[in-house]
Amino acid sequence: MRFVDEFRDAELGRVLAGEILAALQPGRHYKVMEVCGGHTHSIYKYGIDGLLPESVELVHGPGCPVCVIPMGRVDDGIAIARKEGVIFTCFGDMLRVPGSEHTLLDAKAQGADVRMVYSPLDALRIARSNPDREVVFFAIGFETTAPSTALTLQRARAESLRNFSVVCNHVTIVPPLRALLESPDLRLDGFIGPGHVCTVVGARPFHFIPADYRRPVVISGFEPLDLLQSVLMILRQLNEGRCEVENQYTRVVPYEGNLRALEVMAEVFELRPHFEWRGLGFISGSALRLSDAYADLDAERRFEVPGVRVADPKACQCGEVLKGVIKPWQCKVFGTACTPEHAIGTCMVSPEGACAAYYNFGRFAREKEAV
């Protein structure tokens, strides 16, 4: 595949791995957080962990949109899905996220009409062809997916579709990162910035990291060469005592982001005063809801939902994992009570979640390191 295979060239990968090795300062340990779940997935998929020297440690951050949805929100979704006449749509990996008692997949097995879609526009199409049903889209994701939800809502408005609405769970990346950086037990040297989010918001929103917290940020693409190059760029900043936002993903990320997408988002969404993140608790201004102009398409206002806050399971340490304070295997329930088949925490549910990724792919890396 053109424009993809070039960034998976094993030969170039070895060259980069060599440069990373050469850039290491003796005795120094580098802890780098990849913010985005997509990066975590690439790291395991291509075995990038194993290509890095032991003194470069990758910490998996809070950027998996499925992993951060709290149980109460899932319960609300299920309550809507179970209502008479509702067709409930969402992205595939949301289906297995546990609420307080059930997942959406369970609700489907029990008779709710839950359908997986690849795009909110698919949900809109379902609404058009089922005029006598209420079609609800459960929107999740960072700034990456929010514009497509916004455009879908604009189109629904333009078509005067009355049987379509959205449960908005869109979150924003900067507030949780700030919360993370404020955390006293955090020890990170630098950040691999979320390339997909940056295609929308640009590089500017990340300047507070070097400015306020003296940590370098490199906005990175998702192919293995992108990630290795980003790690190298972070090491070079650290070695040279520089601390700035650099853009490795220039082929996709413009500095100013996507202004059109930002405009659409500004019209359709407004900031929630606060939003609960699984494992991280309430974070102010960290999520979006539909603006008053779109209130009639807001499923939370159209349907009655329990809206009950459900505390994270006590034994679950998703929060510490998300903050990079502990590794997945250090969690009390990892691999015993919490497995991909019976997940307690959302880090285990999505294949991008740090725990699921470690459960599936991490063992081999461990064995190799031990040899």
Add this chain to the structure above:
Amino acid sequence: MTTRSVDRETRVLEIIETARAKRPRFRDERITLAHGAGGKATQTLIEGLLAPAFGIGELADAGVVENIAITADGFVVKPLRFPGGSIGELAVNGTVNDLAMAGARPLALTLTMILEEGLDADTLRREVEAVARAARKAGVTVVGGDTKVVERGAADQMYLSTMGIGFVDPRAELAPHRIVPGDRVIVSGPIGEHGTAIMLARGEFDLDAELQSDTRSLWPAVEALLQAAGADLHCLRDATRGGVASALNELMRAAGAAALVREADVPTTPIVRAASELLGIDPMYVANEGKLVAFVAPQIAGAALEALRAIEGCERAAVIGEVAAEPPGMVLVETSFGGRRVMDQLVGAPLPRIC
């Protein structure tokens, strides 16, 4: 990292390994689509409920009594017709292939049809003809069957169920326990075509591609392998639901061995690669209906590959890896980028990733 934390990690990893090796218990409250997806939930259903109930030890798609192989299969594909085939063709080839994987020459099959009230008679006619045509091509006779009609809504147009019998070829004994370290792993051609063709044919993605299902009888391929490798052919599995990854995982668990797969050597077509990339799916987990995975002794691998490549539909057969003793029950992949990872069983239905 301190020694103590390494110990803890090792212990946690051991717990996971033990859990994996254990016979799963079927504890689910309800059947979900995951139980039919060919991954971990399917395995739990079979090993945790069916196998103990029927007292079956080693699980296979076909059973052997004396020198006769028997198999049963069900077909519920949606849509009924898809590029490269239809449910009727699939029913014949799927049954024939289960027999072939047991090393048995397919002889005859029965066909049971569950029809939904209101089904268009032309659709039925077309599928009956497809069954007849595929049976002729595969050299088997349809010797009987049954027809049931259920109320509208109680089935989705048409379900087919088959039983097939065949004679076990004496040249090789094929079974997971015959897989030994050193064996080469062969796949008979580009993977993921059937599942991808079906996904695209459902029209849920607005993706168009010239891609056809690979549905075909694998008996000619098996016969070529038997001829070339004889008793050095150790085991066969058709990589249907759950794809090559699930087939390898099942067999490695049964054989107590490890498979090492070189991702770069796994044959795929550009269309399947592109569709998988877009949909966030790994082609190793995508269903095939005309591809087998063969385990052969290393000294005969070259000859087996050559014989296989002479068969129609297997021109791109390739050795994709080998069997090792450690770590037992696991499938490891050397990624085309040079890293390594575990290729685990599918958990749940194959759900796409969103970002």
